[in-house]
Amino acid sequence: MTENIEKMRQFFVVDKGQKAMWQEPEDPYILAEQFAAEQIPDVDRAARRLIYVLDKEEPVLFEGERIAFTRTVTTIPEIFTEEEMRDLKKTHWIHEKGDVCNISVDYTKLLNQGFYAKKTELEALREEFFQRGEREKAHYLQLQIDILDHVLSLASRYQKLAEQRGNEVVAKTLLSVPAHAPQSFLEALSMFRIIHFTMWCGRNYHNTVGRFDQYIYPYLKADLDKGIHTKESALELLEEFFLTFNRDSDLYPGMQQGDNGQSLVLGGLNEDGTDSYNLLSELCLKASLELKVIDPKINLRVHEKTPLDTYILGTQLTKQGLGFPQYSNDDVVIPGLMELGYEKKDAYRYVVAACWEFIIPGTAMDIPNIEALSFTKAVSDAVMEKLEQCRSYEKFEEAVRNKINSQVEALCKQVNGVYLYPAPFLSLMMEGCCEKGIDVSLGCKYNNYGFHGTGIATAADSMAAVKKFVYEEKSTDALSLVKALKNDFESDELLCNRLRYESPKMGNDNDYVDGIAVRLLNIFADSLKGRSNDRGGIYRAGTGSAMYYIRHAENLPATPDGRRKGEGFGANYSPSLFSRCRGPVSIIQSFTKPDLKRVINGGPLTLELHDTVFRTEESCAKVAVLVKSFMDLGGHQLQLNSVNRDTMLEAQKHPENYKNLIVRVWGWSGYFVELDKEYQDHIIQRMELMLAV
Template sequence: MEKFQTSDIPKSPRIQKLVDALYEHMPVIESARAKLITESYKETEGEPIITRRAKAFAHILHNIPIIIRDNELIVGSSTIAPRGCQTFPEFSYEWLEAELDTVATRTADPFEIAEETKAELKEADKYWKGKTTSELATSYMAPEAIKAIEHNIFTPGNYFYNGVGHVTVKYWEVLETGFEGIMEKAQKELDGCSVGDGNYARKSHFLEAVILSCKAVIDYAGRYAKLAQEMAAQTSDPVRKQELFVIAENCSRVPAKGAQNFYEACQSFWFVQQLLQMESSGHSISPGRFDQYMYPYYKKDMEAGTITREFAQELMDCIWVKLNDLNKCRDAASAEGFAGYSLFQNLIAGGQNKEGEDVTNDLSVMCIQASMHVHLPAPSLSVRVWNGSPHEFLIKAAELTRTGIGLPAYYNDEVIIPALQNRGLSLEDAREYNIIGCVEPQKAGKTEGWHDAAFFNMCRPLELVFSNGMDKGEMVGIPTGDVTQMKTFDEFFDAYKKQMEYCISLLVNADNAIDVAHAERCPLPFLSCMIDDCLKEGKSVQEGGAVYNFTGPQGFGIANMADGLFAIRKLVYEDKKVSMKELKEALAWNYDKGLDAQSAGDMTEMIMKAMQKAGRNVDASTAEGLLKTFMGMKPGEQKTQRFKEIHDMIDEVPKFGNDIPEVDYFAREVAYTYSKPLQKYNNPRGGKFQAGLYPVSANVPLGGQTGATPDGRYAHTPVADGVSPSAGKDVKGPTAAATSVSRLDHFIVSNGTLFNQKFHPSALSGREGLEKFVALIRGYFDQKGMHMQFNVVDRQTLLDAQEHPEKYKHLVVRVAGYSALFTTLSRSLQDDIIRRTEQGF
């Protein structure tokens, strides 16, 4: 293990200036990329798609406006406006056209957009009708899968509307050889091809596309070198003049060639990170083990005395600011689920090398220091923890947690490494894992993981059990029988499993349809040149060129399902305090709240459709009367009082998150209803499906589409987040909650789990508070938990921030697998964070 320092490094005044400039205005949508890609596609009709993609990428990089902002040491911006975004019509465009006039005023992640930009986008969009990945994906989906999406059983919208991302490329290879070296490798493969080879047509065009893409990136850096020279000639400030000369020199060398020093390595890294975003609209393009591949350049400069630790820190801080400059616009519904303008760029520090030795170093600590300095949501900093992790490194990480920024997240090598081996990774590759996006493990430079492939709401199949597969008058699930006639809990639980398995099969169908669409219409040659074994195989990652191929949709609602099913087993089947008929009515009428407007409307609509099929047309008023008759409801308080009694009884049933083995192991069994069926499926790239148990922040908006559940949750309120206990139900303290969550089978959920906890700031005060905090993490990980993340903020601060957002512009909180500025979140998401149990030691 390398020796490392934990002493604080002073923050450069430059960094605060960069941060302030970044957040001075609302983000802006720009049209340059959309116009340029449309121009290129019109000129390349009839050519192979991989060639068209490379030519379009080159056309964009040769012509998109560029800028070097004041005080920058690391350059390269996708937009002229800070935190601006480009658009990507090749994936989808109709949603944005429909929202052009509302995107600036929506509640989650608003963007300014000029009238001229709207007109330019509308003009470009005319070309893309019938040509997008989303349209092709829809044509490939089974009708049943489309219906399930429409009824909010699951949503694959992440990749339906956007690029995939969710990858870590071989940054280290670019640092070592530059893109000239990668072009040389591609040319060698091309020279080895014969026109008579069976795969010649595909492989030769792919390799030529790689070479063209790499050349375009080199040209793009050259544009920045020229701009820096011009700006240096025009400035009278001798300090800035010299900085611009160095920037010009750096950009003239990297990323074309291998980096000679730490500064060049930083600039080379940034071009890769930025331009991966420019090629596609995928998010969660994650820097991975930055402290490992950057360390040789830092160490060499430090030993040679050509850099100071302070300047190296300033360069890293500049990169941290730039990571917050990247942005994307999502549709309004997705923006609610990903609120906070996050791109989920996960950067991880610490952990083991492929030989199983701890490799924590100076840069590992400086990554933590950078997040302290910029105090911004990106990168989504993580740390790897195992038995060999240096204690002082974890204390340093805990100091960052104590700031309340929600960083870092903590990951357990002792669980993740064997979980990845279980999916076919070699021991060496598994030991070198990093985290993608929120919480998803993978081996960098070898994996196309398709993490976040869909959000699956585990509560909705339970609703289908109660309705015998019906939803809003349509058969969405499968008939599993009348719940009031089910004699045993096992019969009821089996019905739930059948609904789950059917809905999971539809999710797989939808994901695979989108997967095929990306391979056919949007292969990515630039990304693929930095993933093994694409060059050797002669195909992009979208076509299966990676060594490891997975699809990782995530289920959520574990705590709701575990608590609800446990309550049914106890109250209905064991103690017989509640009949299934009573429970069904209580759920339909939202317990003591009365039939809420959405449920009433849905059920009224169902009756109107049923009557129409029977040849009778009835109006809404008549249908509502029939509904009340059907439900057996009479005026008065008797039944509503009974519903309240049922809700009170459910509240008294033991809940997941309180170190009650009977409940916790039942939750483990419930988690299996999602994780086990999923893993039997294959994807079009020759890989397997693997489960994740986390919602990002979709548990809030998708909870809004879910009726009351038998754990006592009211209709249209948030569903439990990740594998965390339901908000407010873990009442026995943080260690009890951690013990409960550790009893889930984290080894089988190789696409990641998410465990949130919230602490009052006093819990981490002083060295004693930090020691207890680290002990909590160690204890949870010793029990084989996979992941932990924390909010350290008091409830009153959050409430005040809701009422006076102008006073809390820099308040960063942990949302789900990412952090965000609290005041940028939707009100419903803010409320969800406030509701979480506030722990203390």
């Protein structure tokens, strides 16, 4: 890291000096009341809101920066009043905040043209719609043109400020982009920054970066060939670019600080079978390694032919305690997506959404995190309501199947009638939207919904315990077990300990329990097969948990695996919190037995490794081999945490001393001391399952 980058990191990430330029918050309904009074359509509201924010932005420049645009507006106003929202919710399912989010746009649709050329294209399309009498579509394109004009206006104000401040680099860059297509690595990075900045200003969030090393690499290569950059100077510029993801992130919405969806994907197979990993892929890993910041969040696409050296470089990142890269296995993901109906060319271009969900850039208005099924609730309900009537274990498993099917049925009905706020700027980068004069919020080529699947290990462990103790050993009966669970083991500590520590647990390469998990995941996939959502898409089953590993558990009664009421599940696709696993090898053997192509919405195996595991090059190489082994065995996705439990306990006591402590939360990395205590405690509890390699 150069001295200049080190100074910028200190200013933006540690000292957060940019906050001094923030404007005072304003009434979030400042526009909504006006819009309601005028009774203007939702798409006009979305466009006018974005224009309002862009015009309100005040250009700011900081010492030494070459890539401009920093947020000063702290409030993105609502477009509907509270009363209007209440009415909307009566007839529609509002996903999260209602905004288009957690998708991946095709940045090349603007990068390859520049805004002037895009405006010319839109004007021609607008005229065609107008001539055909399709005035609404013509009006929509005019709104997009207006937005581009206001982004250009803000860029012009930045350019003039750069001239006044004597920042020749920014001044020259902004004379070219975003008006014109970039002609250099710096211009491409600057234009991306402007596009990304604008998306956030429109209140679109979880704005993923996509296959950055593919669409930006040509600019880097051209500069290297011309001698404009060396690898070292390109790395320095890339590191400055990475810091831009951390400038405004305190203003971004999310479940927790750090949950902002700035997910970047590297490498992966091309459709012809060649590997797309290139020099920019490597520089991105090195930049992240040197900077040690939580954004952008690195995802690495790997496959059968990925060399061990790539895994080793990824392991060096994990060693720093960043919680990434997250690994995705092309050999499982691509055929899994194709089996769900994604075209081959699109499946090969897949990226990772905000956390882990697999999505297609530029063509998918998928909502891959629309809801979540709780495997453990299905098992718990079957135990409480049906166990006493089940004369055999097979009958009990059938009761669990019925509970999963019922839960899926309810979830599909629950998410019917989705309404999303229009996203006219984002729609400029989605296939067919401009040509059809339709906002992406109304749909795109793919319109699929994804359900997470939570508590798989707790569910499988619980069913294994029922099978062993109730049906085989008969050391307890259904009535006694149900009574103990209802009383949270209050007067039956002995049974609790037997269930918790003497029952088979997933993660030990034991087919007795692993086979149950295989069947549970197949039941989940089967229950969604053939169903269509109200947008003409399908439903995808997944193995992720997001925040549901706490939400789904907090009010759930005690379960037959020995878990007490309120205790959490393992994060994502992982052993339960009190499993005594033999080691990481047995875990990956257990968790690769299911056909993970069937649950390809995403959701990584999450392993917690003690930071001492990474102390030598040899031990780092062992971790890399472990990751590769998971992929070779048919694993779909993996993330690793390198943390020290004692360090986290100290951070809870003295947060001021641990501002840079980074952990993997569920599908994203965040600063430990900025998390709510319930998430801190869960991560600490996960550490009790720490593994040695």
